[in-house]
Amino acid sequence: MSTEGKVTPLVEVRGIGVRFGGLQALDDVSFDVRPGEFVSVIGPNGAGKSTLFNVISGVQRPTSGSVLIDGRPIRRYRPDLVHARGVGRTFQVARPVGSLTVRDNVLLGAGGRRLHGVLSSLRPRGRDKTLQHRVDDLLELAGLTAVAHRPAAEISPGDLRRMEIARALGDEPRLVLLDEPAAGVGSDGLTPLAELLGRISDRGVAVLLVEHYVGLALSLSDRAVVLNRGRLLALGEPDEIRANQAVIDAYLGTKRSRGTVVVPPATGTEEER
Numbered sequence: 001m002s003t004e005g006k007v008t009p010l011v012e013v014r015g016i017g018v019r020f021g022g023l024q025a026l027d028d029v030s031f032d033v034r035p036g037e038f039v040s041v042i043g044p045n046g047a048g049k050s051t052l053f054n055v056i057s058g059v060q061r062p063t064s065g066s067v068l069i070d071g072r073p074i075r076r077y078r079p080d081l082v083h084a085r086g087v088g089r090t091f092q093v094a095r096p097v098g099s100l101t102v103r104d105n106v107l108l109g110a111g112g113r114r115l116h117g118v119l120s121s122l123r124p125r126g127r128d129k130t131l132q133h134r135v136d137d138l139l140e141l142a143g144l145t146a147v148a149h150r151p152a153a154e155i156s157p158g159d160l161r162r163m164e165i166a167r168a169l170g171d172e173p174r175l176v177l178l179d180e181p182a183a184g185v186g187s188d189g190l191t192p193l194a195e196l197l198g199r200i201s202d203r204g205v206a207v208l209l210v211e212h213y214v215g216l217a218l219s220l221s222d223r224a225v226v227l228n229r230g231r232l233l234a235l236g237e238p239d240e241i242r243a244n245q246a247v248i249d250a251y252l253g254t255k256r257s258r259g260t261v262v263v264p265p266a267t268g269t270e271e272e273r
């Protein structure tokens, strides 16, 4: 809490700009994520969503602006340093260790920040009951108990996505950045994924979600950030976003007569919309 009694944002994005040569990928983007809040980042292809994630997770140094965690700016943009401050993430393309079981993949995440390295994470740790319980809990949270002993290379895309999320939650981040977790999961995988995202939020972990399934993202979110061509087009609660004329014009599509929003153009597959 600040001295005025306001909750200090977990993450503040202040006037972020990123320039790649002649391309302004992000331009003066500002918003915050409060502790335990679920915020979606949506926008058409090329809007700057991944670039924004890369800045917040320390992969990409911004050209201008700053990111603050717990009110303190990131000075050195390094993923390990940002991670150590309680920010976990998943990637657009899943990165499992395919030869390891689902359980050991999750164990890697659970041991990562404290144990430093793959081998030490997997060393038999019979005495560390806390760690084993945490892994069991994460497997159950993600609906993966039944496949826990299968090699990650053999499980379904939906299970794989949830495994990645469980792994990112392993060392108890306060904010997790999820980059298109619904990509490639198919319609069967959407319900268990949505359930997992809801449970993460119920546990008080803040979520920042990039997702092309706009309906899914807005149904789970406290607030949404809409980017368009690198600029912040809108920021607000889901109902405000659905009703925002600039968002509808630029991204969501035309309004039906009864006021529901028609699917967004030019992004994802028909099924994703």
Ligand SMILES: Nc1ncnc2c1ncn2[C@@H]1O[C@H](COP(=O)(O)OP(=O)(O)OP(=O)(O)O)[C@@H](O)[C@H]1O
Residues within 6 Å of the ligand: 020, 023, 025, 043, 044, 045, 046, 047, 048, 049, 050, 051, 052
């Ligand atoms: N490393 C880079 N070098 C040059 N241009 C880049 C780089 N990374 C991203 N861009 C460009 O910056 C813009 C924003 O890209 P970004 O990947 O952040 O968008 P996005 O909203 O995540 O798109 P998508 O939904 O397709 O993943 C695009 O025009 C992209 O081509």
